[in-house]
Amino acid sequence: MISETVIDALKRLLPEENIYLKEPMKKHTTFRVGGPADCLVEIEDPAQLERILRYLNLIEIPFFVMGKGSNLLVADSGYRGIILHIGPKMNEVRVENNIVTAQAGSLMSHVAKAAYDHGLTGFEFASGIPGTIGGGVVMNAGAYGGELSRIVTLVTVADKDGQLLHLDNATMEFEYRTSVIRNHYFIVTEVELGLKKGEPEAIKKRMEEFAARRKEKQPLEYPSAGSTFKRPEGYYAGELIMNAGLKGFRIGGAMVSEKHCGFVINTGDAAARDIYQVIQEVKRVVGETSHVVLEPEVIMLGKF
Numbered sequence: 001m002i003s004e005t006v007i008d009a010l011k012r013l014l015p016e017e018n019i020y021l022k023e024p025m026k027k028h029t030t031f032r033v034g035g036p037a038d039c040l041v042e043i044e045d046p047a048q049l050e051r052i053l054r055y056l057n058l059i060e061i062p063f064f065v066m067g068k069g070s071n072l073l074v075a076d077s078g079y080r081g082i083i084l085h086i087g088p089k090m091n092e093v094r095v096e097n098n099i100v101t102a103q104a105g106s107l108m109s110h111v112a113k114a115a116y117d118h119g120l121t122g123f124e125f126a127s128g129i130p131g132t133i134g135g136g137v138v139m140n141a142g143a144y145g146g147e148l149s150r151i152v153t154l155v156t157v158a159d160k161d162g163q164l165l166h167l168d169n170a171t172m173e174f175e176y177r178t179s180v181i182r183n184h185y186f187i188v189t190e191v192e193l194g195l196k197k198g199e200p201e202a203i204k205k206r207m208e209e210f211a212a213r214r215k216e217k218q219p220l221e222y223p224s225a226g227s228t229f230k231r232p233e234g235y236y237a238g239e240l241i242m243n244a245g246l247k248g249f250r251i252g253g254a255m256v257s258e259k260h261c262g263f264v265i266n267t268g269d270a271a272a273r274d275i276y277q278v279i280q281e282v283k284r285v286v287g288e289t290s291h292v293v294l295e296p297e298v299i300m301l302g303k304f
Contacts, residue, residue: 002038002082006061010041013051018042018089025074025301028066028085030130032223033272034074035302040083043090043105046189050162052084053187057160064301065187067105067132071139071225075302076272086134086187095120099153100193104134108141111193112207121198122151124206128214130226134188138181139297140174144210149174153194157186164189177230177297219257222265228279229262229294237294238262244289246282254278276304 002021010019019041025034043049056063062081066072090105093114100120102111112127125146129136140149152174155167165186173180181188214220229237241247241261249256253270256278257263264278283294 001080002061006059007039009055010039010052013055014041014044014048018044023083025069025078025083028083029069029072029074029225030223031069031073031225031266031270031272031275033076033266033270033275034072035076035078035272037074037079037083038081040085042088043084043086045090046156046158046162046164049084049086049158049187049189050164053158053160053162056082067135068107068130070129070131071135071298073225073272073275073298073300075276075300075304077303079302084187086189087132090189098195098197100195102133102191102193104132104137104188104190106133107131108133108136115193115195116200116203116207119197119200119203120195121203121206122146122195123193124203124210127207128211133191137172137188137191138179139177140179141177144213147174149179151193151195152191154192155181155188156190156192157181157188160185217260219259219263219265222257222267224257224263224265225298227262228264228296228298229282230297232292232294235290235292236262240286240290240292240294241282244282244285246285249278249281251277251281256282272302273304276300 021039022036023040024036026032065084087105090103093102093106095118100115108126108129111133112123115123125144129141136148152169157165238261246256247261248258252274253267254274255265255267257265286294
């Protein structure tokens with residue numbers, strides 16, 4: 001539980017309308033599941049983030065930073081702590097020449113639209129990834145042969161004291177679905193992308209092609225967190241899951257998608273526990289049948 005003292009302190013640090021108590025996390029995740037967080041606060045700018053981080057360093061209350069929640073599974077019991085939400089209130093996108101600068105809460109689809117509007121190519125692959133640019137940079141998001149690591153030129157982050165640091169591409173230590181931020185106490189506040197001039201019609205065509213491929217091959221009609229597992233070296237997670245006979249496997253309202261076995265979906269009435277159990281069973285069976293250890297891309301928050 002968050003004490004009244006902490007709540008009063010938060011109200012002095014940011015607008016009261018940005019503070020939500022007992023906030024159902026199912027409203028903030030693409031799985032559409034998750035119990036209440038003790039407190040969720042909407043961050044508007046880096047200065048606000050600095051103030052809150054300095055305060056949280058003084059008290060012993062756990063906190064978690066999230067964007068759109070497109071890669072997050074929150075337990076049915078919720079989260080005992082504070083959620084720092086970097087989302088719609090921190091989504092400015094600026095374009096100058098071939099440089100696109102986006103605040104961390106900007107949706108990747110909106111960044112792609114801004115790039116297209118200015119005739120810039122190189123970000124089309126991310127136009128359909130359902131997350132924020134901040135979260136995408138943390139995990140080096142990619143699709144259709146593209147990765148953020150190839151176009152990110154600078155990332156602005158806040159350290160544990162809220163001080164801003166600027167990390168260039170090399171300092172980010174990008175690897176498959178990870179970056180230096182995964183192993184350090186950094187929070188992304190802004191991302192700079194170096195793109196190239198392109199033909200608007202060609203850019204639009206590529207975005208439409210990628211959207212059509214997603215619609216054809218992915219279960220977009222169901223809540224999910226996208227690809228549930230990282231791609232094991234030398235294999236495809238979806239193929240391993242299908243070969244293990246798990247296509248359509250379900251527990252409660254959670255199911256391995258029949259359209260794409262790499263997705264665990266919420267068929268409509270799943271609990272977070274259902275999704276968690278499906279993920280664990282898929283890992284177990286694939287490990288036994290293929291001797292490959294699947295590693296979830298999804299972050300698990302709370303007690304399952």
